[in-house]
């Protein structure tokens with residue numbers, strides 16, 4: 001029943017010649033993202049969850065092309081900041097499906113800065129179907145102070161977490177959500193205060209794998225119980241407000257939640273020998289654990305749609321016999337792709353130049369030896385490495401390497417440390433030569449200093 005695209009695109013499946021030529025055309029380092037692969041990933045997931053509403057967690061890759069592509073496929077957009085809401089609204093408006101009302105756009109407010117709340121409440125005036133998800137009681141007060149009485153969802157802390165690394169487990173971390181035990185009271189109170197209570201939400205963590213399915217089941221079961229309790233409380237609250245005749249019966253507050261959002265976190269394989277997530281099993285476990293609920297199931301994956309649709313291309317600039325390894329220097333670093341430095345994350349790496357040679361060389365050329373090598377960036381930190389002692393064809397200066405599964409949390413976490421401009425990004429949409437488009441230009445040194453008041457060419461004035 002699943003869309004028939006393979007569940008994982010390995011780095012080896014990419015066309016080496018085509019990728020290498022991108023560096024010739026657009027320079028290095030360079031992010032490349034295949035939009036058709038994003039669509040395939042969406043359709044496969046949507047086929048496994050036919051009754052669910054699917055939101056895309058914008059934080060994984062907020063490029064406008066990605067947001068528009070997924071919105072056109074039918075995804076809503078889940079945002080982590082006012083900046084993301086701004087991009088989501090723009091993408092929804094540009095999308096064929098249209099989205100001027102803010103419907104299908106959620107803002108998940110985590111310790112929201114005042115500036116974010118101001119901006120989003122302002123945007124809500126023009127996009128009245130926006131949904132705001134709050135993770136603390138006082139965020140509700142802060143919304144009320146700003147005159148907001150629109151669609152409200154409560155993020156709960158279920159006390160169960162999962163994920164690929166401690167730093168991305170959220171389900172029990174103090175900063176996320178209202179403890180689930182208090183959720184019914186908080187929502188009943190919000191409904192009494194006139195908010196349009198539409199959902200409950202939680203997210204246990206990111207990069208959840210098939211062997212964490214039991215945690216997933218326990219978590220979703222809790223969400224099902226919660227949704228049923230909240231529905232009862234909302235019905236009670238509705239009859240109270242109606243009998244007091246203090247407000248008109250709004251269609252939105254029809255005595256039940258619209259959705260129960262169990263978050264994202266769908267893991268993807270990064271290692272070559274890892275199996276892809278068994279989506280059918282996850283979907284079945286989710287349905288079973290949730291049980292009968294008078295509310296729609298919502299999921300909000302990020303990584304799943306974009307991870308294997310993206311590669312980071314980088315050129316070798318230094319090759320050196322270090323004390324115990326071959327040290328290979330490349331022009332991308334932890335400022336370009338932070339995941340290995342931050343989470344010790346594994347990313348597949350392929351030497352495109354060596355692979356192309358191997359296909360085209362005369363048989364007389366003995367080819368390259370495979371040797372253990374440590375591939376590192378230009379940043380002055382020892383953590384700035386993409387791999388240590390990994391067996392790869394011996395790198396040479398000017399080789400082009402591809403780092404796989406870089407479509408999720410790649411460019412998004414890039415930064416300008418060491419005054420290093422961020423790389424360019426291209427999108428690929430189809431097979432022909434005209435299918436490649438520059439999606440984001442490479443930053444310049446001037447981009448790095450543009451916001452400084454005493455830069456050579458400042459674009460802002462001192463306060």
Ligand code: LLP
Pocket residue numbers: 057059060078108168170203205206207208263264265266300301302303304339343408409
């Ligand atoms: N919903 C919420 C509320 C989230 O906080 C997140 C991710 C998602 C959905 C999407 O999770 P996904 O489906 O992409 O796993 N930088 C880390 C990942 C951090 C994820 C943060 N929240 C990494 O590179 O592994």
